[in-house]
Amino acid sequence: MALGVHRLTRAATTAVPATPTAGVTRTGGRSYDRRMSASSSAGRREPLVGRAAELDDLDEVLSTVTTGAGATVLLEGEPGVGRSRLVEALQGSARLLGVDVVSARGHDPGTPYALLADALLRRDTGPAAPHARGPVVAELTALLDRVPAGPSAAPARHARAEELFTALVRRHGDDGPWALVLDDLHLADAPSLALLAHLAGDGVLPHALTVMTLRPVPRPELAALVAAWTRAGARYLEVRPLSMSACVELAQHLVGAPVGPALRGVLATTGGNPRLVVDVVHAVQACGALEPRGGGVDLVGQSWNDELDRVGRSHVQDLDPAVRHVLGQASVLGTSFVVGDLAALTGLPLTDCWRTLRHGLAAGVVHARGDRLVFRHDLVRTGLYGGLDPTARRALHARAAWALREAGAPSFVVAAHLERAR
Numbered sequence: 001m002a003l004g005v006h007r008l009t010r011a012a013t014t015a016v017p018a019t020p021t022a023g024v025t026r027t028g029g030r031s032y033d034r035r036m037s038a039s040s041s042a043g044r045r046e047p048l049v050g051r052a053a054e055l056d057d058l059d060e061v062l063s064t065v066t067t068g069a070g071a072t073v074l075l076e077g078e079p080g081v082g083r084s085r086l087v088e089a090l091q092g093s094a095r096l097l098g099v100d101v102v103s104a105r106g107h108d109p110g111t112p113y114a115l116l117a118d119a120l121l122r123r124d125t126g127p128a129a130p131h132a133r134g135p136v137v138a139e140l141t142a143l144l145d146r147v148p149a150g151p152s153a154a155p156a157r158h159a160r161a162e163e164l165f166t167a168l169v170r171r172h173g174d175d176g177p178w179a180l181v182l183d184d185l186h187l188a189d190a191p192s193l194a195l196l197a198h199l200a201g202d203g204v205l206p207h208a209l210t211v212m213t214l215r216p217v218p219r220p221e222l223a224a225l226v227a228a229w230t231r232a233g234a235r236y237l238e239v240r241p242l243s244m245s246a247c248v249e250l251a252q253h254l255v256g257a258p259v260g261p262a263l264r265g266v267l268a269t270t271g272g273n274p275r276l277v278v279d280v281v282h283a284v285q286a287c288g289a290l291e292p293r294g295g296g297v298d299l300v301g302q303s304w305n306d307e308l309d310r311v312g313r314s315h316v317q318d319l320d321p322a323v324r325h326v327l328g329q330a331s332v333l334g335t336s337f338v339v340g341d342l343a344a345l346t347g348l349p350l351t352d353c354w355r356t357l358r359h360g361l362a363a364g365v366v367h368a369r370g371d372r373l374v375f376r377h378d379l380v381r382t383g384l385y386g387g388l389d390p391t392a393r394r395a396l397h398a399r400a401a402w403a404l405r406e407a408g409a410p411s412f413v414v415a416a417h418l419e420r421a422r
Ligand SMILES: Nc1ncnc2c1ncn2[C@@H]1O[C@H](COP(=O)(O)OP(=O)(O)O)[C@@H](O)[C@H]1O
Pocket: 046, 047, 048, 049, 050, 051, 077, 078, 079, 080, 081, 082, 083, 084, 085, 086, 250, 274, 275, 278
């Protein structure tokens, strides 16, 4: 059985993660990755795949804006699923239609109004001096230097900044249709989020397509904004994982050839997350694991197993270490697990275990299915499992055997854990 398929099969059918298959020898011959990376790194950007329906939806909203109406879209999805890529495509369409695009990305939660200032004050529109772009921009630019963090500090300055930003946004459409594209709202500063939530009180922005992307992280300011815009009739678009065929198409664009069954097997463990697809392909190219096979390319040897584990772990590297730790322990239980069993395994009270796991849910690492949680991408689960210290991993399997026996699991599952505890 090809290794990649083995990875997939163990993900799909076993409750207990298997260790990588030993003894698969790497075939000789010239590694395909070097030829591939030469073509794929020549500045070529992979095309957008599998998003025809989403683009149709967005194009339709865009066309209503060109006729003078306003519209708002909230675009939500897990990290790496392609929110930014989708709004980039939308911005391309908007520019083609002569719609002025104003955009910014949330990245600076500690600086008041950083998001709105990036979008509205730091535009590259000719004369650099703020006063050359009108008195409102000039006053705001000067004011922002003196607005301290925290809404309770200097409330009069905050109020004035809100007033001026509101005027800027409301008047922007006077010259024609425009698009306000705000990416990664979950990382934006609180005053920008509060102001955007207030704007919803008057309904859609005139002549504007407002697109806001976010991850569903538990943040009160974000929840307030989403609620306000939902009440104001914003469209909600969930950016879902790519289909398997779109993942394969993306991988084929990246390697420049049809991909074989072993690589397809690994692609199936990405859960349709395009960032993971891109990272998997780059990782296997970098470790020389792709070779010509049957008119295309495929994985050979097993040098790529550790690399893929690293890709899986890097997907969760921004999570709190305590959350990563619990998810690592959960990886011992398999692709899905009952929260109570994990609590027993970790020795945590059920409520503490659940509270920690909620961060994993918010980050899209696991999702809920009844009383179970399921790892969204087996690549990530396998990476977490591979990253456990071997002694600790054996101890976890021993505890898992005990916890599952107590919970009434079938004896073959308990036995499989005991086997791995040795
Ligand atoms: N539909 C797609 N087709 C091809 N590549 C994609 C697609 N969606 C995302 N990507 C690629 O996946 C990576 C992550 O996408 P990105 O838009 O940054 O994710 P997000 O903003 O949701 O975190 C980027 O390299 C991007 O080019």
